[in-house]
Amino acid sequence: MKAFYGDLRLGILGGGQLGRMLIQQAINYNVTVKILDPDREAPCRRLCNEFVVGSLSDYETVYNFGKKVDLLTIEIEKVNVDALEQLEKEGVVVYPQSRIIRLIQDKGLQKQFFKENEIPTAEFQIISSAQQLKDTHIPFPYIQKLRRDGYDGKGVYKVVDESYLAGAFTEPSLVERMVDFEKEIAVIVARNESGEVKTFPLVEMEFNPEANLVEFLISPSTFSFEIQQEAENIAKKIAETLNIVGLLAVEMFLDKNGKILVNELAPRPHNSGHQSIEGNVVSQFEQHLRAIFNQPLGDTACLSNAIMVNVLGEPGYEGPAVYQGIEKILKCAGVYVHLYGKALTKPFRKMGHVTIVDNDRERAIEKARFVQQTLKVIA
Template sequence: MKAFYGDLRLGILGGGQLGRMLIQQAINYNVTIKVLDPDREAPCRKLCEEFVVGSLSDYETVYNFGKKVDLLTIEIEKVNVDALEQLEKEGVIVYPQPRVIRLIQDKGLQKQFFKENDIPTAEFQIISSPQQLRQSLIPFPYIQKLRRDGYDGKGVYKVVDDSYLENAFTEPSLIERWVDFEKEIAVIVARNENGEVKTFPLVEMEFNPQANLVEFLISPSALSFDIQQEAVDIARKIADSLKIVGLLAVEMFVDKNGQVLVNELAPRPHNSGHQTIESNIVSQFEQHLRAIFNQPLGDTASTTNAVMVNVLGEPGYEGPAIYQGIEKILKCSGVYVHLYGKALTKPFRKMGHVTIVDIDREKAIEKARYVQSTLKVIS
């Protein structure tokens, strides 16, 4: 591979906020960045050396873009894997590997992978038709998930009883037993080509009930050592089983009995790791770069308590973004604002995030609640 800090051309499929933060870190390594995204106003457009407007799902577009770089990575899974496989055959390095992206694009294949590798997860059933759904082996209530293209709470439907089947998805899906959970947690794990693996400390998440998006995240977790160790061990096992190169976010539940169950995977930087920019020795974005460049992985230890608040567009507002209350929160110590460069807001759109750090965990949480109630994105 060419020297990552000089003549290597890194391509990123996706120009959203994850790509933007990845570029911000890559600049420190003097990496040449090219980005492909369908939106000409994408957050990455002004930060990279070359920004290409084009479809991530079109074979020719992805293939032609990939031929002009030395190493290709992603910030979104919804990409043309056939093109990535061909590029890989022709010598372009693609991390995470196309086979990993293909598996994670399909939630049914993900679940089967968990089962085959003894990864704890909720009981599930693959569904191919509405008729099969009506003959479900899993009792009510259960969750129906589209096998493909679901994200940020989209493509998920809770089926409480027979009356809910009328509005259920008709496309290929899976259903899984409803988990009565105590906590939603996540572990981000990184693996490089040499097989070195490192995990970030477990984080606890709270979701916006309307949008089903992560709204509030606390790091590090205050759960018991045993639960934290179990979650970390599971994340490491998944990374090793996949032999992934790059970053992998492992989203999990802790149920009422204290059992850790894997929900879903994301093979890229993830919303559950944004706080690492300010609160860990190495950030998730630097760790992803280290992993795909096959460099030694960084120290993931937390340096302080941190709470991350997602900044979402307010319901009822759509148009040019106005950040109401930003001056008030900037008066608080330990508050770090990240705006994603999205000119237009709409309800529940991710417009940025704020990380709050404090050596006192409760003070960090208190300030985060203040940020949550004060900073509003309107138009």
């Protein structure tokens, strides 16, 4: 392969905030970056070397884009995998590999992978009809998830009792036993082509109850060493079983009995790793690049307590974004603002994130709550 720090052409499928932060790191390595995204106003549009407007799900568009790069990666899973498979056959390097993206695009296949490889996960049943949904052996209440195209809480439906079946999804889905969990947790793991594997320390997450997406993240975790070790070992096992090259976010539940259950996977940089930019020796974005370039993986140790707050569009506002209270939070020591370059806001749209670092954990949490209460995205 060409030298990553000079003449290698890196293509990224997706031009959102994850791509934007990948580019910010790639610049430090002199990497030439090309982006494909359907939105001509995507966050990456002004940062990359070349921006191509086109569909990520169209075979010809993805194939033609991939033929003009040396290495192709993703910042979103919803891409045309058939095109990626053909590109791999023709010598274009695709990381993560197309077979892994295909697996993760389908939550049913994900669950079967967990079962076949003895990865702990909630009891589930794959459903292909409304009748099967009524006849499921999973007791109420349970969670129904669309097999494909669900993200950020979309495609997830809670079935409390029989009266909720009228509003259930009719598309292929899976039914999952409701987990009585203590906390949602995550581990990000990286693996390079040489087989080197490293995990980031376990993080704890809080979700916005309305939008059902990560709103607040604490690193490092204060759970016992045994729990943290078990979570990291599970993430490593998944990465090694898949033989993935790149980054893999492993979202998990810690239930009330102290048992860890894997929820979902994301084969790319992830919301649960944003705090690593300021909070860890190496960020998740640099680690992803190191992994796909087959370079030595970086030190993932925490530098400090780090809290990540997602900046979401306020309910009731739609239009040109106004960041209310930003001057107040910038007065606080250890507060780092990351805006994603999105001109327009709408309810619960991810507009940015703020990382708060402090050697005192309680003080860091206190500042993070202040940021949550003070910074509002209106129009």
